[in-house]
Amino acid sequence: MTAETGTSERPAASDESLLPELVAYLRENRTGLREQWVERITAAGLLTAMTPDEIFSEVTAVYDNYVAALETGSVETLQAYARDLSERIIPRGVDTDEVLGIVLLLRDILARSLFVHYQDNPELLHRILDAYEPAANRIAVTVGVSFVEERERVIREQQDAIRELSTPVLQVRDRLVVLPIIGMLDSQRARQLTEQLLGAIQANRARVVVLDITGVATIDRTVANHLVQAVEAARLMGASAIITGISSKIAQTLVDLGVDLEQMRTVGDLQGGLEEAERLLGYRGEAAATDQRT
Amino acid sequence: MSVAILRQGDALIAAIQSDLTDAQVLALRDDLSERVGRHRLHAVIVDVSALDVIDSFVARSLRSMAITTRLRGAETLVVGIQPDVAIAMAHFDLNLKPLRTAKDLDEALVLLGERLEEDGGAG
Amino acid sequence: MPDEVRVEITRDEDMLPARAQGRALALELGFSRTDATLIATAISEIARNIIVHVGKGEITMQPVQEESRYGLVVTATDSGPGIADLDAALEHGYASRGGLGLGLPGARRLMDDFDVQSERGTGTTITMTKWRVRDELELLRERRRLLDEKHHGKHRSDGAGP
Numbered sequence: 001m002t003a004e005t006g007t008s009e010r011p012a013a014s015d016e017s018l019l020p021e022l023v024a025y026l027r028e029n030r031t032g033l034r035e036q037w038v039e040r041i042t043a044a045g046l047l048t049a050m051t052p053d054e055i056f057s058e059v060t061a062v063y064d065n066y067v068a069a070l071e072t073g074s075v076e077t078l079q080a081y082a083r084d085l086s087e088r089i090i091p092r093g094v095d096t097d098e099v100l101g102i103v104l105l106l107r108d109i110l111a112r113s114l115f116v117h118y119q120d121n122p123e124l125l126h127r128i129l130d131a132y133e134p135a136a137n138r139i140a141v142t143v144g145v146s147f148v149e150e151r152e153r154v155i156r157e158q159q160d161a162i163r164e165l166s167t168p169v170l171q172v173r174d175r176l177v178v179l180p181i182i183g184m185l186d187s188q189r190a191r192q193l194t195e196q197l198l199g200a201i202q203a204n205r206a207r208v209v210v211l212d213i214t215g216v217a218t219i220d221r222t223v224a225n226h227l228v229q230a231v232e233a234a235r236l237m238g239a240s241a242i243i244t245g246i247s248s249k250i251a252q253t254l255v256d257l258g259v260d261l262e263q264m265r266t267v268g269d270l271q272g273g274l275e276e277a278e279r280l281l282g283y284r285g286e287a288a289a290t291d292q293r294t
Numbered sequence: 295m296s297v298a299i300l301r302q303g304d305a306l307i308a309a310i311q312s313d314l315t316d317a318q319v320l321a322l323r324d325d326l327s328e329r330v331g332r333h334r335l336h337a338v339i340v341d342v343s344a345l346d347v348i349d350s351f352v353a354r355s356l357r358s359m360a361i362t363t364r365l366r367g368a369e370t371l372v373v374g375i376q377p378d379v380a381i382a383m384a385h386f387d388l389n390l391k392p393l394r395t396a397k398d399l400d401e402a403l404v405l406l407g408e409r410l411e412e413d414g415g416a417g
Numbered sequence: 418m419p420d421e422v423r424v425e426i427t428r429d430e431d432m433l434p435a436r437a438q439g440r441a442l443a444l445e446l447g448f449s450r451t452d453a454t455l456i457a458t459a460i461s462e463i464a465r466n467i468i469v470h471v472g473k474g475e476i477t478m479q480p481v482q483e484e485s486r487y488g489l490v491v492t493a494t495d496s497g498p499g500i501a502d503l504d505a506a507l508e509h510g511y512a513s514r515g516g517l518g519l520g521l522p523g524a525r526r527l528m529d530d531f532d533v534q535s536e537r538g539t540g541t542t543i544t545m546t547k548w549r550v551r552d553e554l555e556l557l558r559e560r561r562r563l564l565d566e567k568h569h570g571k572h573r574s575d576g577a578g579p
Contacts, residue, residue: 191451194381195377195381195449195451198380198381199377201397202377205397207397229381229384229385230381230384232383232384232390233381233383233384235395236379236380236383236395237375237377237395238375238396238398238401239397313436313437315430316429316432316465316468317429346437346440346454347457347458349458349462349465350462350520350523351461351465351520378450378451378453378454378455381451381454381455382451382454382455382458382527385455385523385526385527386523387522388523
């Protein structure tokens with residue numbers, strides 16, 4: 001067999017020829033070895049969050065993927081399965097140590113079984129293990145890493161969701177939308193904000209948007225630019241943007257950066273901003289004239 | 295046909311239906327300007343909601359059209375700028391303030407109606 | 418990884434496919450709709466630059482993948498007379514000085530990296546790139562896409578290798 005795909009470690013030439021034998025052995029003894037594995041998993045108190053049926057079905061899939069990975073030298077399919085498995089079990093509360101634990105248990109069971117099977121031929125056993133061990137270790141690492149990566153992805157998704165929540169879009173009254181921004185405003189968030197702002201204008205047919213940055217401590221040049229662009233983009237979509245809650249620190253930053261504050265409608269606090277917004281909306285004739293002037 | 299032009303009262307509505315070449319943009323600008331003069335129209339509404347991209351040339355052309363038609367007594371309103379396009383336009387180093395905008399046709403007509411009222415009714 | 422796209426610019430009309438292909442490629446790479454529009458707009462600016470000032474040139478769009486970010490590199494080349502006053506051309510406010518301007522400042526603001534190499538009598542090469550950070554989430558999106566492709570084409574997982 002040749003290990004051609006992915007970044008497989010190549011066993012020594014003589015060992016390569018043993019892999020088919022190894023794989024065949026593992027397949028033939030699948031039922032027995034799998035049962036042993038399940039027993040050991042239960043005895044070790046692992047996967048308690050899953051039912052016996054679930055354990056059995058996952059164990060079967062892992063075993064088969066494991067053997068396939070040994071056979072092909074490629075862990076891609078195993079990776080895919082591991083990620084899929086992780087996606088399913090993470091919400092069930094299965095933890096990293098359990099996942100690593102069961103994979104290592106399987107590794108041990110298979111190794112012991114090889115010991116027993118080849119006990120009459122130490123030299124052959126040695127060579128079989130030489131073929132088996134690196135591959136088995138690589139499999140353990142693959143599964144572990146996939147699981148951890150999946151967990152990190154879940155955490156990031158949650159962070160993303162929190163970030164979105166922290167910039168709610170509030171439809172305050174007809175044609176008026178408020179975006180209260182809290183926390184750190186970095187470039188990525190500012191971009192997200194701009195898109196949210198414009199999306200709100202489109203969805204809510206807003207004529208005035210109030211962007212409240214009372215909860216933002218500082219901003220840098222890039223973020224300031226994003227804000228200016230957001231205001232301009234809002235105007236191009238036919239809405240006026242009012243920025244409220246600019247701290248003296250941010251005000252200083254804007255001045256230092258040379259941002260043209262004449263172009264931006266700003267009001268000290270949110271309350272004032274809402275009043276200004278209502279004024280803009282309430283006196284439509286005046287609104288048209290104001291748009292014309294600024 | 296890239297641009298559909300219709301008349302509504304003394305307003306002209308030009309709906310751009312697909313991406314325009316520079317030559318077509320200039321032709322449109324001149325066409326609208328000529329019609330404004332010929333029919334003594336009071337408003338031109340340019341609907342750009344079908345445009346995926348509005349670059350600095352198109353933006354400047356729209357702006358210059360707004361300025362010149364105002365000199366001929368008509369108000370120009372650009373409607374339907376898409377969110378991404380608006381963001382892109384905000385990157386230009388251009389003063390687009392002379393370009394009045396509205397979200398859509400309905401808004402535009404309302405704004406124009408008010409404006410005309412403010413001026414003491416259509417002349 | 419999608420391939421490089423090449424568009425010849427010889428007439429006014431060529432700007433349109435250049436923009437459309439740039440946008441499509443950007444979306445395929447995973448850029449947001451907004452970024453795709455920024456890129457398409459920048460392409461429009463430099464395409465016009467070629468048409469108006471040289472008459473003939475070429476725009477290529479090349480996806481690039483780095484460890485922590487992916488990007489789209491757009492290059493405009495022509496064998497024209499070169500830009501006489503590069504500093505002026507890149508200055509803020511140049512575009513608004515009446516006439517057509519060169520549109521380069523606009524393109525520069527729309528993109529992240531921007532470089533102009535111009536030699537009198539030889540020609541000009543403009544290289545501009547938009548980058549996005551390949552954070553975990555995006556990495557995973559790509560992997561998932563690959564996964565989906567695999568799932569559609571592969572056999573059962575026991576024994577059949579890729």
